[in-house]
Amino acid sequence: MGLESNVTQPFLATRLDEVINWGRKFSMWPMPFGTACCAIEFMGVVSGRFDISRFGAELVRFSPRQADLLLVMGTITQKQAPVLKQIYDQMPDPKWVISMGACASSGGFYDNYSVVQGIDEIIPVDVYVAGCPPRPENVLGAVVKIMEKISAEKAADWR
Amino acid sequence: MNESDILAQIKERFGARVLAEYNFRGQYAVTVAPETLRELLVYLRDDKAIELDWLMDVGGVDYLGYSDQAAPDEDEREWRFEVAYQLYSMRLNHRFRVKVAVRDESVEVPSVWDLWAIANWEEREVWDMFGVRFTGHPNLRRILCHDEFVGHALRKDYPINKRQKLSQPSEMILCEKVEWA
Numbered sequence: 142m143g144l145e146s147n148v149t150q151p152f153l154a155t156r157l158d159e160v161i162n163w164g165r166k167f168s169m170w171p172m173p174f175g176t177a178c179c180a181i182e183f184m185g186v187v188s189g190r191f192d193i194s195r196f197g198a199e200l201v202r203f204s205p206r207q208a209d210l211l212l213v214m215g216t217i218t219q220k221q222a223p224v225l226k227q228i229y230d231q232m233p234d235p236k237w238v239i240s241m242g243a244c245a246s247s248g249g250f251y252d253n254y255s256v257v258q259g260i261d262e263i264i265p266v267d268v269y270v271a272g273c274p275p276r277p278e279n280v281l282g283a284v285v286k287i288m289e290k291i292s293a294e295k296a297a298d299w300r
Numbered sequence: 301m302n303e304s305d306i307l308a309q310i311k312e313r314f315g316a317r318v319l320a321e322y323n324f325r326g327q328y329a330v331t332v333a334p335e336t337l338r339e340l341l342v343y344l345r346d347d348k349a350i351e352l353d354w355l356m357d358v359g360g361v362d363y364l365g366y367s368d369q370a371a372p373d374e375d376e377r378e379w380r381f382e383v384a385y386q387l388y389s390m391r392l393n394h395r396f397r398v399k400v401a402v403r404d405e406s407v408e409v410p411s412v413w414d415l416w417a418i419a420n421w422e423e424r425e426v427w428d429m430f431g432v433r434f435t436g437h438p439n440l441r442r443i444l445c446h447d448e449f450v451g452h453a454l455r456k457d458y459p460i461n462k463r464q465k466l467s468q469p470s471e472m473i474l475c476e477k478v479e480w481a
Contacts (some may be wrong), residue, residue: 212420219467220446223467224469254458255445
């Protein structure tokens, strides 16, 4: 009655959410929504010195339909807010959002008639990054936070 | 000819139609009524000795609640808005500023987009921010604020914390055909 006799190939036993989360968190495809100087700083995050590909997230897509990590980098005006919402809606689940810098997170010093006071008025945000602009290390820190969040997800919560 | 000579020539030619003149640290300006504006700008642009051929900027000013340092007790100015035209001569390298007195929002200013094509967008900005209307403008729509915006954001009586959301993306205008004069 040995089960082993039916197994001819080696195998691993694991949990489904464990292995899928592992795959997801090391292969995020970011969609940069860059509207200001934070987007310039993001170029540093992607380039050799800081190199976001060490975390598996270097495949930057400019179509939201191919991305699962939305990086909002810069000032979002009221005129642009519905565009950001539309971009977010076009991304397939599962998806995560990083709000990079003071402007995207709170409006920054643009406390005026034309600027959205934080993108969380429009779309859900997973990680906020402080700074004006943030250092590349901060952005990588945010990516790691997203990874931690993905690791903690359970199959029962999947959308 | 320098800027002070231009001022003297304008005063000689337009006389009492010059409502005010300014010289702030060598920056010369005159204020005129909307009726005089086009005649003055055409003169400044086409006179060969002045040749202010470049309209660098058009801006608005709202003087609501403004107390003039020269006359701090004066409660009310004769006009609430001004539209300022910054002129520059590329050949002669001098500058001059022309301001139009706009009593309130019922007064319209003649458009100068046929004299300088850039005035088309500049006047749209003044309309968007201050609500000053321009007669003869071919396309007086908002240029910076979104289409659902109500009011004019740079007026002094616009509430400083008032936000206005846009419900859907503006329709993208990819190409707009304009017949230039």
